[in-house]
Structure formats: structure tokens, C-alpha cells
Amino acid sequence: MWVCTTCGNRIDHSQTICDNCGTNQAGERQADVIPAVLGRHVHPRRGLAYFILTVAATLSGAGCVGSVFMALGALIATNWPVALVLAPLCFVVSAAMTIVFLRVRDWRPPEETARPPSRWKQTGRAFVA
Numbered sequence: 001m002w003v004c005t006t007c008g009n010r011i012d013h014s015q016t017i018c019d020n021c022g023t024n025q026a027g028e029r030q031a032d033v034i035p036a037v038l039g040r041h042v043h044p045r046r047g048l049a050y051f052i053l054t055v056a057a058t059l060s061g062a063g064c065v066g067s068v069f070m071a072l073g074a075l076i077a078t079n080w081p082v083a084l085v086l087a088p089l090c091f092v093v094s095a096a097m098t099i100v101f102l103r104v105r106d107w108r109p110p111e112e113t114a115r116p117p118s119r120w121k122q123t124g125r126a127f128v129a
């Protein structure tokens, strides 16, 4: 049994790295090991909302393309209010909705954002000016 110098976790001698924070017995963070506290929430949770938002983003993206064709059709038919006002409005609204759907879909609470382990080695030496 050894005690982790970083988090105080008690670890069996069969393990060389603390499975809670990724620190080895010398007190150094192993760069290639993603500690459990950081890796816990890394796996994405893709529930029903993820699926719905993906469909919604695809539909509003299609609406974006559709409004371009609507504008072209209105131009050919010389329907100026639709070609110059309604179609550009539809395009902007569809584009904004696509961005919002994708941003909401990929958003995670700050504490669940995965951070890679620090590249700085812990020396264990006290800071001396």
C-alpha cells in the first residue's frame, strides 16, 4: 500500500499509477495516462436530444438550401417581394437555426469538458524565489 502524493488515495503495490489522478509513486503525473477524475465524463452522452437536434439542424440546413432555390424561382418568375425580402429572410433564419441547433447539441456543462493532463511535470520541490 502506498499513498498518492497528489490526491491522498491509497493504492495497492500491484499498481504503479494512482487510478484516481494518474500520479506515479514518485509523485509525477504520467503524461500518457488520463486520470479517472478527468476521464470520467469524457465519453459523450448521446441521448434522444442529440438525435433530435441533429435532425433539426439537418432540416434547417435543408431550409437554407431551399431558400436559395426559392429566391432563384422567384427571380425567374419576377416575384420581387419573395426574391428580395422573403427568401433572404428565410435563408438568414435557417442558417441561424442550424448554428444554434449544432451549438446546443455539442454544448457540455463546463465541469464535464474533458481537459488533457498537464504537460508540466510535478517536481515536488518548493518554490524558492
Ligand SMILES: [Zn+2]
Pocket: 004, 005, 006, 007, 008, 009, 018, 019, 020, 021, 022, 023
Ligand atoms: Zn492520486
